[in-house]
Amino acid sequence: MDSEKGRAMKKKKRCFSIRIKILIASLIIALSTTLVSLAISYYTEVDTIKSTMKTYTKEYISFAGDNFHEMMLEGRRILxxxxxxxxxxxxxxxxxxxxxxxxxxxxxxxxxxxxxxxxxxxxxxxxxxxxxxxxxxxxxxxxxxxxxxxxxxxxxxxxxxxxxxxxxxxxxxxxxxxxxxxxxxxxxxxxxxxxxxxxxTEVWGVEPLSGVEIYLYGTDGRIFFSNALDEEAGTELYQKVTADGHDSGDLLINGEKQYFICDLAEGEEMTAVGVVPYDVFTKSTRELGTKFLAIGLVAAIGSLTASVYLSGKICDNLNHLTQSMKMVRSGNLQVRANIKTEDEIGVLSDTFNEMMERISELLEEIKEKEKLKREAERDVLETQIEPHFLYNTIDSMQYVAHMRGETEIEEVSLALSELLRSVLSNHDECITLWEEREYIENYLTIERFKYRELFSLVWDVDESLWGIKLPKLLLQPLVENALLHGISEKESDGLIQIKVYRQEMNLTIKVIDNGKGMEQEEIDRLLQNIQRTDKSGFRRVGLANVFQRIKLIYGENYGGTIYSCKNQFTCVELRLPG
The missing domain is CATH 3.30.450.20 (PAS domain)
Structure with a gap:
């Protein structure tokens, strides 16, 4: 019981001290605002105000003119x-x-x-x-x-x-x-x-120039831009300003005394003239004292009123936040503090809510990860059986072919086994050029069993390039296309050549066959079809696959193209970063 009374006393003392601080701060602000407003109202001379407003307006016109001049100059530079x-x-x-x-x-x-x-x-x-x-x-x-x-x-x-x-x-x-x-x-x-x-021209529409009539003249005296409602006086104004020869001064326009400011944009030789009626200056000086006095009084009253409200509001927010924390301590992780303020208490409340949200998310993530872990363990056990069964089946075929003396079937079985083992066992996205060569050689061993006609594969690669990394199975589809669509119809002497070399900062790969070739119209049609292929759903094999994979991995600056001559050759050229 005594401990509860002690906590209540501490809470009361804490709230009381906050109220005192807010009241003192409010009084200081109110008194300071009142003194400053009175000082400005009573001790600022009219001539100083006019001079300040003239300088202020002149600087903004000059600033706007500089911006306009810079845009025109940039346009000229680009031109x-x-x-x-x-x-x-x-x-x-x-x-x-x-x-x-x-x-x-x-x-x-x-x-x-x-x-x-x-x-x-x-x-x-x-x-x-x-x-x-x-x-x-x-x-x-x-x-x-x-x-x-x-x-x-x-x-x-x-x-x-x-x-x-x-x-x-x-x-x-x-x-x-x-x-x-x-x-x-x-x-x-x-x-x-x-x-x-x-x-x-919107540089002349800034807020400080809202009460200024702007005229922008070309070299021939025509008005290029104006925000004035009555532009008929613009020609007369231009003549008076040019005749006066000064960059600022007083003029009589339509019988009314006005102050003008002239600014010349040298680059494009456009003259900007701003006109301010003197009523604007005198009105400001008359209203200044009254406005600041009223502002001072309103600020003082507002500060006193706000201090009473805020002191109670802050204490209420602190109490609400404390109760929320106690509920979390008791095990309720769904509680949230509903405090809608932008002060330190509001920041603390938002931090508390974010912390609770994060705790809830972490708990859900842990549950989900445990579930996924169990599913992954089950999938791993299942997937380990399938490749093992496939390898054993192919090895059995190889063994039977060996026992029966079927040399070609034995070689094809061995190549297929090695090809599947390399592709399925290697989970890296990129492999070396040498490993890609092994894929292709195993693939061609299988294809030679199908095509009885003799064909050759020649590698023209510098020794230093065998270790470079390429996306896995990047070249195999090109060799397959060269075989199926290029040299499959030749009776003999079919040749596929793969050249790899560096050219400046790029790596160039060419797959060339001496097959039937293509006409230029067929090449153009093929490239157009590849370019129209949707990146999210392109074919999984063939040229579109290879070209799009290069762009997706390395960017739009890289890709491939095709050269061919009918009944002579076909060359697919790839460009990769070196």
């Missing part, structure tokens, strides 16, 4: 980068290659990849176009470009540009940069960069 990148763009578009061919597709893809990389992470640039003299269009975006788009006046101006220039149509909100591309002294194309009008 010139494309125009002078003759090794990728100009060379690619100057060579005549059918778009339906692999070469044409790869060239177009390489140019598109180069253009897309230039505008990556630049949402203010919509597209980059390279328009050739014969009307071909290479672009960074996947957006469909139709002839109607290219006939717009602003686009035509950009296409006809003889040097780097900026072209825009404010009504259509179209902004383009254009310049010619030369190769060996001859213009081969026009390069266009399409800027997003809303993105490049």
């Amino acid at each position: 010139l980068s494309v125009a002078v990148k003759t090794d990728i763009v100009a060379t690619g578009i100057s060579k005549t290659a059918s778009e339906a061919s692999i070469e044409g597709y790869q060239k177009k893809k390489r140019i598109k990849s180069f253009l897309s990389g230039l505008i990556s992470q630049k949402n203010y640039i919509d597209n980059i176009l390279v328009v050739t003299e014969n009307g071909q269009i290479y672009q960074a975006s996947s957006e469909l470009i139709v002839q109607k788009d290219m006939e717009e006046a602003v686009v035509k101006e950009a296409l006809e540009a003889t040097r780097v220039g900026l072209f825009y149509d404010r009504e259509l909100e179209e902004v383009w940069m254009g310049c010619p591309m030369y190769s060996r002294g001859t213009q081969v194309a026009s390069v266009l960069v399409k800027l997003n009008y809303k993105k490049i």
Whole structure:
């Protein structure tokens, strides 16, 4: 009984001290806020406020102008980068290659990849176009470009540009940069960069400039952008500002005194003018004192009110959390603390709940692992019987063939036994080239029993490459295709050659047969079928399997291709990382 009273006293003392701390903190905040607001209200001079607001507005206009200038300058840099990148763009578009061919597709893809990389992470640039003299269009975006788009006046101006220039149509909100591309002294194309009008002008829509009328003029005095409701005064404003010659000052516009700020974006030679009515300055100075005084009073009252509420709330939360812990100690692991606050008590409550969730998950995981362990032990016992039975059966066949003098059947049985034993016993995903060679040699021993015609397998491999790692059974399907579809119809002298060598940073593997070969149309059709194969459900054997496995393991930069000549040869070439 005495211990319970002692705990109650400690709890009361703890809650009381927290209340005192909250009350003291609230009073300090209220008094500090009141003193600061009164000091600002009574001791800030009107001229200082005006000067601060003018400087503040001028800096934000200059900041917005710098951002605008940087976007325009980046667009110009990208434009010139494309125009002078003759090794990728100009060379690619100057060579005549059918778009339906692999070469044409790869060239177009390489140019598109180069253009897309230039505008990556630049949402203010919509597209980059390279328009050739014969009307071909290479672009960074996947957006469909139709002839109607290219006939717009602003686009035509950009296409006809003889040097780097900026072209825009404010009504259509179209902004383009254009310049010619030369190769060996001859213009081969026009390069266009399409800027997003809303993105490049939204720098003037920041919150600090919400009360400022912005006018952005081009070199010809036309308005490029304005957020003013009445733009008729824009021309008059431009004439007055240019005549004044200063970057800031006072002007009379429509009989009203206003303050202007002029900023010149040097790169694109666009002049930005911000106009602020003087009523904005005087209104701020009149309202400042009253606002801060009201804020101080509200803060003081709010702090006192909140302190009373929070002190009780925090103590209630602590008590609730304590009760939850006691229930866990008694064995109830399903209890959770329902405390919805963002303070330290809330963090402690969330941590407690996460800990209990994790404990529950761990218990479930232990149960599930025990179940899976028992099932796995049972499966292992079952699977150990099947290969053992298969090996014994093949060994029996080999023994009978040996006893009867059937040499070929004995050799085939031995090769099949070795092949199955290697494949089923080796659980590694990757094996050495030498181990792959053993798979293939055993496979061909079996196939020689089926095909009575003589054929040969030749390995052209440097000694240092026999130890490299390859995905298991990567080459066997290619040898199988060479045998079944290449040299199976030859009466004699069939040859399969496997060449493995390093080429720069890549490893090249070629499987060549001297069989019936294929026409180019058949090769194109075969490659298209392989490319259309779904990665999640491609065939388990054949070329599609090999090509897709390489891409899945090593990435899209690696894969394979096919070369062939009718009635001469067929070559399947694989490209792997070296």
